[in-house]
Amino acid sequence: MGASSMIILIFAALTFSSIAILVSKIVTKATSNPQKGQPYECGIPTKGKTWTQLNVGYYLFALIFLIFDVELVFLFPWAVVVKKVGWMALVEIVIFFFILFMGFLYAHKKGALKWV
Amino acid sequence: MWSFSKISKLIDSWLSVNFSSTWTMVIEMVIAGIAVITLFALLGLVLVLMERRVAAWIQIRLGPNRVGPGGMLQSLADTLKLLVKEGMTPDGADKFLFNLAPFIAMIVAMLLMAPIAFASNFQLWDLNIGVLYVTAISSLMVISILMAGWASNNKYSLMGAMRSGAQIVSYELSAGLSIMSIVVLSGSLNLNEIIQSQADGWWLFKGHIPVVIAFIIFIIAVTAETNRAPFDLAEAESELTAGFHTEYSGMKFALFFLAEYINVFIVCAIGATLFLGGWMPFHIGHWQAFNHVMDFIPSSIWFFGKTFFLIFLIMWFRWTFPRLRIDQLLDLEWKYLLPISMFNILLITLMAILGWHF
Numbered sequence: 001m002g003a004s005s006m007i008i009l010i011f012a013a014l015t016f017s018s019i020a021i022l023v024s025k026i027v028t029k030a031t032s033n034p035q036k037g038q039p040y041e042c043g044i045p046t047k048g049k050t051w052t053q054l055n056v057g058y059y060l061f062a063l064i065f066l067i068f069d070v071e072l073v074f075l076f077p078w079a080v081v082v083k084k085v086g087w088m089a090l091v092e093i094v095i096f097f098f099i100l101f102m103g104f105l106y107a108h109k110k111g112a113l114k115w116v
Numbered sequence: 117m118w119s120f121s122k123i124s125k126l127i128d129s130w131l132s133v134n135f136s137s138t139w140t141m142v143i144e145m146v147i148a149g150i151a152v153i154t155l156f157a158l159l160g161l162v163l164v165l166m167e168r169r170v171a172a173w174i175q176i177r178l179g180p181n182r183v184g185p186g187g188m189l190q191s192l193a194d195t196l197k198l199l200v201k202e203g204m205t206p207d208g209a210d211k212f213l214f215n216l217a218p219f220i221a222m223i224v225a226m227l228l229m230a231p232i233a234f235a236s237n238f239q240l241w242d243l244n245i246g247v248l249y250v251t252a253i254s255s256l257m258v259i260s261i262l263m264a265g266w267a268s269n270n271k272y273s274l275m276g277a278m279r280s281g282a283q284i285v286s287y288e289l290s291a292g293l294s295i296m297s298i299v300v301l302s303g304s305l306n307l308n309e310i311i312q313s314q315a316d317g318w319w320l321f322k323g324h325i326p327v328v329i330a331f332i333i334f335i336i337a338v339t340a341e342t343n344r345a346p347f348d349l350a351e352a353e354s355e356l357t358a359g360f361h362t363e364y365s366g367m368k369f370a371l372f373f374l375a376e377y378i379n380v381f382i383v384c385a386i387g388a389t390l391f392l393g394g395w396m397p398f399h400i401g402h403w404q405a406f407n408h409v410m411d412f413i414p415s416s417i418w419f420f421g422k423t424f425f426l427i428f429l430i431m432w433f434r435w436t437f438p439r440l441r442i443d444q445l446l447d448l449e450w451k452y453l454l455p456i457s458m459f460n461i462l463l464i465t466l467m468a469i470l471g472w473h474f
Contacts, residue, residue, distance in 0.1 A: 002241060004145065005148065005230050005240040005241040006227060006241070008145050008149050008240075009152060009223075009226045009227050009229060009240070010226070010227065011149060012149040012150075012152050013219070013222040013225070013226035013227075014223070015149070015153070016156065016157075017218060017222045017371050020199075020367045020370070020371065021203065021367045021371075023367075024198075024199050024200070024201070024366050027199065028201065028203070028366070030204070031202070036204065037206055038207065038208075039268070039269055039270040039271075039363065040206075040270065040272075040357065050270060050271050051266075051269065054275070054278065061282055061285075061286060061446065061450070062282075062285070064450075065285045065286060065288075065289065068454070069285075069288070069292075072251075072289060072292045072293065072296070075292075075293075075296050076247075076248055076296070076299070076305070079299040079300045080303060081303075082300050082303065082465055082468055082469065084303070086469055089465070089469070090462075093465060097462065104454075104455075108451075113446075113447075115442075115446070115447075
């Protein structure tokens with residue numbers, strides 16, 4: 001069906017979800033009270049602000065992920081032509097992976113993969 | 117013998133005889149949209165029921181067996197229940213993002229349907245970079261999860277979303293590398309050509325042990341990517357109540373739930389396509405008679421059979437393994453799966469160049 005299928009699918013998803021939410025809005029009766037609108041944190045009132053800085057122990061993972069994800073993008077065109085190119089493709093990818101892996105080992109040694 | 121491709125061709129020829137070409141296209145688009153929505157709803161109902169029955173079966177209890185024959189209508193009753201629940205928005209939430217997130221989850225799940233070949237010659241979009249498309253779109257899922265977690269104004273939600281983000285982006289790498297190994301072997305990014313390359317046997321059997329390793333890594337990675345147990349840290353009930361959808365209720369929650377199950381279906385469909393031959397029947401090399409007998413089973417049955425087998429496998433994991441801790445989860449990916457899959461893809465390249473596969 002070609003690229004128009006993307007439009008169909010986005011449209012179908014929007015229709016499906018909005019109809020579902022609309023129907024449920026029509027058949028339910030909304031009530032409100034101060035307790036109901038509070039965040040659900042197992043009955044204990046929230047302390048402090050939620051939208052604040054959070055210590056994500058894996059922020060360095062994001063950086064390493066970026067490197068490896070770009071590597072993955074480079075692999076796509078390589079993977080298609082491996083069989084045609086033959087040995088040269090293997091040699092090149094071994095060099096590529098070697099450099100990448102050295103960086104990975106360096107990050108590992110520096111403690112970037114440790115849970116902080 | 118019926119087949120999906122014959123039905124679609126029949127509809128197409130009937131429409132083009134009776135209507136002008138523009139109207140034919142419009143009507144076909146509408147039919148495709150309705151078909152996809154129906155498939156979505158049906159898959160949601162079936163998979164939720166299947167999950168509960170499999171859980172019950174593994175834990176030696178009965179499971180849902182009251183509504184309808186053998187509990188078949190249980191998930192329909194649950195949907196009705198969710199429909200009449202009030203879909204509320206908490207007072208402190210970012211209302212726009214909070215309401216937008218389930219839509220994005222649904223759009224992503226729906227878009228992933230496009231390149232999947234459900235039967236021979238039955239596919240919405242036969243695009244030549246199907247594998248790239250699937251990897252690209254499926255990584256958009258994390259946006260809706262982060263959006264939902266951030267907008268809820270709830271600390272559990274935020275932590276669940278952050279965990280989920282770290283998990284999805286990490287496991288994407290080894291999933292991508294194991295997908296790449298099949299691309300190396302078949303030399304194409306087109307899902308249909310990958311299926312055609314398995315006409316004399318599925319890659320899982322043709323590719324010796326390296327492909328089996330890639331398959332195992334793929335299954336582990338997609339289990340983590342779809343946030344399912346034992347990697348369901350994003351919604352670990354005992355720690356974070358429900359993670360990023362703690363604050364969601366009613367139909368908005370149902371949409372997230374549906375999108376999650378559809379994602380499970382889609383990753384299993386991709387796994388079945390790449391490793392188990394998609395709609396391709398079970399063929400062994402040059403055993404013409406055997407292959408011919410296998411061809412009598414319709415291709416759609418092969419596709420759904422393989423996909424549901426993989427879904428069953430993922431459900432099985434859920435009730436077998438205990439949940440990992442977040443640092444164990446990231447260690448598993450970065451210290452084991454990623455180096456193994458990098459080495460594995462080199463092995464597979466060597467195999468592909470030397471022609472050591474069948």
